[in-house]
Amino acid sequence: MRLKLIAGAVLAAAMTGAASATIVGAPVDGGLGLQEAVTxxxxxxxxxxxxxxxxxxxxxxxxxxxxxxxxxxxxxxxxxxxxxxxxxxxxxxxxxxxxxxxxxxxxxxxxxxxxxxxVIPEADFTIKVTGNQWNWTYEYPDHGGFEFVSNMLEDDALTSENWEQRRLLSTDVPIVVPSGATVRVQVTASDVIHSWAVPAFGVKMDGIPGRLNETWFLVPEGREGIYFGQCSEICGIRHAFMPIEVHVVPEDVFTAWTEAANADPYTASSVLASYYASQRATRVAAAQ
Ligand SMILES: [Cu+2]
CATH class of the missing domain: 1.10.287.90 (Helix Hairpins)
Structure with missing residues (x-):
């Protein structure tokens, strides 16, 4: 009986661990310092x-x-x-x-x-980011050129069914990059000045209409997870509601995602959902 209880507690801990372990780059309650550096x-x-x-x-x-x-x-x-x-x-x-x-x-x-x-090192691929009032357009020119718009999830749309979501930070279509890759990010804007900023990456690049700014980041292997950022140049009434959600995943998951995104970027997140589900299953199995 007692053993069963302990096993149940371990299992519950493993499951909550699996749900929360995926968010790496996010603000923490009572946090004073900078977000944990990952790049x-x-x-x-x-x-x-x-x-x-x-x-x-x-x-x-x-x-x-x-x-x-x-x-x-x-x-x-x-x-x-x-x-x-x-x-x-x-x-x-x-x-x-x-x-x-x-x-x-x-x-x-x-x-x-x-x-x-x-000085941007030799990049593995490029993502083009366009700031709009009040969402982000992402383009993957080196993976077939698919393109999608990423909007903040409203409070009533939040669900942690597939992976943990955060109020004011989660988006309907997150962007995905592989770990261990040098990613060149080209930033511009369609209307007013925005700024694409992800604190854990040390990235904050202004998107200026008619201009193309460049920056880069590299998340090492082993630091896979979800990283959040926000528009950081006041751009209008919904400036605070255009977050950035980046999923850093292993190379094979990224490849599967780009293939799905080429067919339809708005449903490609299902690749992420099954990746997290299999991760969760492995962890639960390991805990039993
Ligand atoms: Cu903005």
Missing amino acids: PVMENIVSFHNLLLWIISAICLLVLGLILWIVVRYRAKTNPEPKKFSHNTLIEIIWTAVPVLILIVIAVPSFRLLYFQD
């Missing part, structure tokens, strides 16, 4: 951010210390006669040179990171 670009952004945090904290503490020291040491009560000097050359040289040095220390990794983001 090399985001890993670099996080370490640059952490470096800046040390520098900025040291500067704040130094300035706070100086203010406290001056407030106490030079207060009117103990200094009835104010000093009359107007400048101090040595101090002025120091407070010019030290900030210049700090800025150089910051600039070097900053430019290195900018070039790393900006």
Whole structure:
């Protein structure tokens, strides 16, 4: 009896684990920091951010210390006669040179990171993203050129039947990419400026009507899952309701999805549903 109960609990844990394990890139309750980095670009952004945090904290503490020291040491009560000097050359040289040095220390990794983001490595394939008021059009020119529009799911359409969905973040037709592939993303817009941003990828690229911007991302193998993003350039009244949902899946699932999408991109998500169902089944079987 007890054994059965334990087995049941393990099974339930495995099943909820399977349902929640697929969402990787999403906001978390009470979260303060950046989303967990999954691409090399985001890993670099996080370490640059952490470096800046040390520098900025040291500067704040130094300035706070100086203010406290001056407030106490030079207060009117103990200094009835104010000093009359107007400048101090040595101090002025120091407070010019030290900030210049700090800025150089910051600039070097900053430019290195900018070039790393900006210079697109040899890409495996391209996705073209067009921002519209208020949804995204996706095109896969290297996989037969199919195209579809991705809209936010309204609250009453949310269902976690096939995979876990999130309010204001899930879409009716998610985009799919394989893990381990370098993906070039071309971003533009049809009406006003939008911005295609996925925090866990370290990607935020403006889509500007009449122009084509490029960026890239690479999700390593083993980091498959669902990643969410949002339009990040205020673009009108429904700006907050044009999310981005990216499913990173193994290569063979991606191939099956592109084949289905070439026939009909609006029903191709069934490939994802059966992939997650088989994953769930494997996990449940492993737990038994
Ligand atoms: Cu927008």
